[in-house]
Amino acid sequence: MARRHIALGLDIGTHQVKAVIAERQRGGGLPEILGTGIAESRGLRHGYIVNGADVARSIKAALAQASAAAGVRPKRCYLSIGGVSLDEFRSSGEAAISRADSEITERDVGNALAASERAIPKQVLQNRKVVHSIPLSFRIDGEKVLGGSPVEMKGGKLSVETLFITCITQHLNDLVAAVESTGVEVEDVMVSPLAASLVTLSKTQKKAGCILANIGAETVSLVVFEDGIPISLKVFPIGSADITNDIALGLRIPLEEAENIKLGVYTSAMYSKKKLDDITTARLSDIFDLIAAHLKKIGKHELLPAGIILTGGGSGISSVSDLAKAALKLPSRVAYLTFNVGGKQQQKDSSWAVAYGLTIWGLSTEEEVGSGIKLPAKAGKSLLTFLQQFLP
Numbered sequence: 001m002a003r004r005h006i007a008l009g010l011d012i013g014t015h016q017v018k019a020v021i022a023e024r025q026r027g028g029g030l031p032e033i034l035g036t037g038i039a040e041s042r043g044l045r046h047g048y049i050v051n052g053a054d055v056a057r058s059i060k061a062a063l064a065q066a067s068a069a070a071g072v073r074p075k076r077c078y079l080s081i082g083g084v085s086l087d088e089f090r091s092s093g094e095a096a097i098s099r100a101d102s103e104i105t106e107r108d109v110g111n112a113l114a115a116s117e118r119a120i121p122k123q124v125l126q127n128r129k130v131v132h133s134i135p136l137s138f139r140i141d142g143e144k145v146l147g148g149s150p151v152e153m154k155g156g157k158l159s160v161e162t163l164f165i166t167c168i169t170q171h172l173n174d175l176v177a178a179v180e181s182t183g184v185e186v187e188d189v190m191v192s193p194l195a196a197s198l199v200t201l202s203k204t205q206k207k208a209g210c211i212l213a214n215i216g217a218e219t220v221s222l223v224v225f226e227d228g229i230p231i232s233l234k235v236f237p238i239g240s241a242d243i244t245n246d247i248a249l250g251l252r253i254p255l256e257e258a259e260n261i262k263l264g265v266y267t268s269a270m271y272s273k274k275k276l277d278d279i280t281t282a283r284l285s286d287i288f289d290l291i292a293a294h295l296k297k298i299g300k301h302e303l304l305p306a307g308i309i310l311t312g313g314g315s316g317i318s319s320v321s322d323l324a325k326a327a328l329k330l331p332s333r334v335a336y337l338t339f340n341v342g343g344k345q346q347q348k349d350s351s352w353a354v355a356y357g358l359t360i361w362g363l364s365t366e367e368e369v370g371s372g373i374k375l376p377a378k379a380g381k382s383l384l385t386f387l388q389q390f391l392p
Contacts, residue, residue: 006034008066008074009358010059010179011192013082014044015217015241015313017058018352019066021074022359030340031363035070036352037062046218046237047083048171055178063182076185078362080354081131081175082192082221085168086235089124090136091116094159102154104140109151109158112138116162129172131191132165134230165191165233190361193223193233198357200311200335200350201225210306211330213291214353215314217241220287224300232298236290240314243283250279263316277319284320288327295328307331311350 005024011017017039022031039061043054067073093115097108113133138145140155150158176186197212206225213222218239224232240262248258251271260267261276291308295301307330310320315334325332335350348356 005363006070006072006074007031007359007362008063008077008184009080009195009355009362010062010077010184011080011195011354011358012044012055012059012175012178013041013216013354014047014219014239015041016351017041017062018355019059019062020352020355020359021066021070021072022356022363024363025340030338031359032340033356034072035066035068036355037064037066037069039065047085047235049174049178052174052178052181055175056181059179059184060182063184074184076187077179078358079175079179079186079189080192080195080358081167081172081189082216082219082235082354083171084219084235084237085171086191086221086233087128087166088233089120089164089166090161091119091164092159092161093117093119094157096157097155102156104150104153104155104158106151109135109138109149109160112158112160113162116160117164120164125166127169128166129169130164130166131172131189132163132194134163134165136161136163136229136231163231163233165194167191187362190358191233192354193221194230195355195357195361196311196350196353197223197225197230198360199337200309200353200357203228205306205309208306209300209304211291211295211300211304211308212335213308213310213324214312215240215287215310215320216312217314220290220312220314222291222294224295224298224304226300226304232294232300234294236287238283238287238290240312240317243280243314243317246279246283247276250275264318280317280319281323284317284323285327288324292328302329304330307333309333309335311335311353313351315350 007022009020019037021035022033024031039058042058043051049055093112095108095111095115097104138150139159141157179186206228209226211222211224216239218241219235220238221235223230244258244262248255253269257267257269308324321332321334337348339346339348
């Protein structure tokens with residue numbers, strides 16, 4: 001019997017835990033979804049674990065549901081990490097070319113990347129761990145390399161500018177411990193915005209320049225792409241739960257009804273539509289103001305032709321796309337996912353993007369995974385190549 005290639009993607013959000021079990025298809029294309037599971041998150045705040053036992057119970061519930069549907073229980077998973085602990089830092093490094101004929105090799109690229117990481121000030125990495133190292137640009141003897149990799153070109157000195165994505169070490173350790181307490185080993189980790197980008201953005205959008213914004217319950221995370229490369233990542237401590245709270249206070253109704261009204265679900269509550277729109281618009285404007293300020297900081301305000309793509313639970317608000325377009329002066333749309341289920345295409349809301357993206361990541365790199373690889377070493381080494389070649 002042929003070996004089955006199966007991957008489990010686990011997205012532990014502040015609002016929900018989502019598990020997706022998928023199988024690689026012989027003919028290629030998107031993996032087939034065997035089972036999905038969802039459970040209410042408990043024990044988390046802004047992505048931080050405040051009660052490990054509660055988090056573990058939520059994970060178990062989602063895994064049980066997904067495993068029952070799939071008819072298989074994977075022993076390893078690909079895990080996302082998000083929340084306000086994520087941050088970025090840029091650094092540069094250089095290395096002398098090692099070969100006598102001056103031809104640049106992968107070893108030289110690795111040496112330059114290592115030098116850029118050593119150049120990060122110690123206080124920046126205090127209590128933090130590098131999750132991904134993404135080379136943004138290379139120079140050979142001061143001249144910029146066009147077209148990506150400098151391998152097989154010639155020169156005397158190779159320089160690189162690198163984007164480092166980091167998280168708080170304790171947060172990562174707590175998250176891994178919560179997962180592994182359920183009997184599932186964490187094989188690798190990817191930050192949530194990048195995992196979501198694997199199934200919500202096309203290669204054309206990433207090449208032209210775009211921003212993917214996930215409006216979660218307690219955070220808004222975004223990743224900016226240009227020339228096919230993620231050039232910036234940011235997380236803000238604000239989310240769709242704040243909109244729900246504003247509606248509950250403004251209309252003096254229970255939180256449950258406020259949540260339904262926010263998402264356009266019919267309720268018996270009586271309210272002014274204008275007042276509701278004013279409340280929702282005010283909070284969404286705060287969110288898009290933060291995004292606009294970040295784009296200005298990195299010099300990309302109004303300069304991303306493919307615009308903003310919205311995901312997450314907050315993207316279900318009917319006015320969100322129009323507000324984003326007006327606030328950022330960019331094309332705007334809400335992402336939807338197409339799952340391959342039993343050979344048929346099914347639509348899923350974009351809140352599943354992270355978990356599904358993790359299965360694609362896992363299945364695409366499965367042959368590179370060794371039992372001795374420690375988290376998160378593999379992700380940083382192969383991430384850029386993976387992102388550049390992937391076409392949803």
